[in-house]
Amino acid sequence: MALHMLIDNKHLCNHDKRLSCSNCRLSSLCLPISLELDELDQVSDVILRNQPLHKGDYLYRGGSTFSSIFAVRSGSVKSVYISEEGSEQITGFYLPGEILGMDGLDNNTYRNSAIALETSSICEIPFNKIEALNQQIPSLQRHLFQLMGREITNDQQLISLLTKGSSEQRITTLLLSLSSRNHRRQLSSIEFLLPMSRTDLGNYLGLTIETVSRVFSRLQKQGIIHTERRLVSILEFDELKSIAAG
C-alpha cells in the first residue's frame, strides 16, 4: 500500500509543483507568454522530464528517427553534425530555456547529434503531441513557427559572421551572445562560465584551437576581458562591442 502510493507519486511527478511548466522560471523563454493557465497545464502534461544527462551523454543521435524537440532546463547542450567522412561541425550551443531538435523536422530524422556539455536536465516535448495541441491552441502553433524562425535567423547570423568576420570578431561576437543570453536568465552578463571547451569554440566558429587561444590571450593583454580557464569576465564591454562590430 505504501509502495503503491510511492509509485503513484512517481507517475504524477509531471504534476508535481516543482516540475510543472507553470512553476518553471524558464517558461517565459520556451513557451508563449499568452497561454491561459489551463492551456499551460495541457502543454505541461505532455512534456517528459527525463533523468539528467551527464557530460558527453547523447540526447539524440544524428540519423535516428525524429520524435521530440527538447528544452534545456539546466546545464547546456551542443548540436553537432557528423559527416560521412567523419568530420564534425558544431551547429549550435543551447543554454537553459532554449529549444533544440528542430533539425529533425526535414526528413523525420535528426540531422545532428545533441551532446550534453555538462550535467544537464532536459524537458522532452513529443512532437506529435504538441502538433495535436496546436489544433486547440493557435498561439502554440504560432510559437513553434516563431522558434523555428529564430533558429533560422540564428544560423544566418552565424553565416554572416563566418563569411565576413575575423577571428577576433567571431570570438567577441560569441562572448557577447553568451553574455546576453545569461542576462535574459537574470544571471551576470559580465562574468560567466563558458560551457564549452576551446576546441568546441573553434569548431563552431571555424577557427583552430590555437587561434582561439591566441585571441583570448590578446584580448586579455589589452585588458578587455579576463579569463581563467572557462571563467570569463568582461572588463571593457564597449571595447568588446566595437571589436565585434568590426
Place this chain on the structure above:
Amino acid sequence: MALHMLIDNKHLCNHDKRLSCSNCRLSSLCLPISLELDELDQVSDVILRNQPLHKGDYLYRGGSTFSSIFAVRSGSVKSVYISEEGSEQITGFYLPGEILGMDGLDNNTYRNSAIALETSSICEIPFNKIEALNQQIPSLQRHLFQLMGREITNDQQLISLLTKGSSEQRITTLLLSLSSRNHRRQLSSIEFLLPMSRTDLGNYLGLTIETVSRVFSRLQKQGIIHTERRLVSILEFDELKSIAAG
C-alpha cells in the same frame, strides 16, 4: 455588361486552369504530395499570383512586417541580410519550386530582403490563411514544419562549408547543388545558367569576386567544367564531386 464580365474574369483568374496548383508542374516540390484534390484546391484558392518581378525588384524588404511566404514559380530570387552598417550577406538563392520568406517568422518582421535575380513569377502564400488551413489539413502543417526544417538544415550545410571548405570546395559544392536542383526540375544537370553574378556567388560563399573568378578559371583549365559567362557545363562530374568532398 461586357466590362463587368471582364472584371469578373480577372477576379477568377486564381481558378484559371493555367494558374491553379493542381495544374502546376512544380506543385510536387512546394506542396505535400499527400493532398486530396479538394484540399489542393483549398490551398490553391488562398494563393496570390502577382505580377512578375523584374531583375532587381524587391519581393519584400528587411524590416517590413511579415505577412506571407513565397514560392518561386519561374525565375530566381536571392535572400539578403543588410546590417545596420550597410554590409550585405546573401543567405540563399531560391529557384522554381522553392519557398522563401520564413525568416519573417521570428519577430513577425522579415529579417532579410528578397530580390529578383531575373524576371520571375512568384506565388504569394498569406501566412495567416495557410495557418488557418493547417487546422483542417494536418498534412499541410507537417509540410510547413518540414519546409522550415529544410531551411535550417540548408543553412547548417552552408555553415559547415564555410568553416571547413576551401574556395574550391565552396564553389564546386554550390555548382553541384544547382545541378541537382535543376535535375529535380527535369532540367539538365550538366549544363545550366547561373542565375547570379560572380559578386553574388562570392558574397554567398564568403569569397571575393577575384577568388571566385580564379577558381572558375582553374577548374576550366583542368577540363572539369566549361564556362562562358553564366553558362556552366560540367565536363567531369566525378572530379567535381571529389573536389567538393575534399
Place this chain on the structure above:
DNA sequence: CGTACCTTTGACTCGTGTCAACAATGGTGG
C-alpha cells in the same frame, strides 16, 4: 602520483584578400 588531455606560445607556411590594370559585355543615346 602519474597519465592523459587541454591549453598556451612560437616559428613558419600557405591560401585568400587587397590593390591595380585591363578585357569583355551590355545598355544608351546620338
Place this chain on the structure above:
DNA sequence: CCACCATTGTTGACACGAGTCAAAGGTACG
C-alpha cells in the same frame, strides 16, 4: 548602327591573417 560609358569579369603582384607543426606548461582524473 555605332560610339560611349557603366558594369562585370579576368588576371597578376604582393601582403597578411589564420593554419600547421612542434614543444612545453597546466589541470583534472583515476
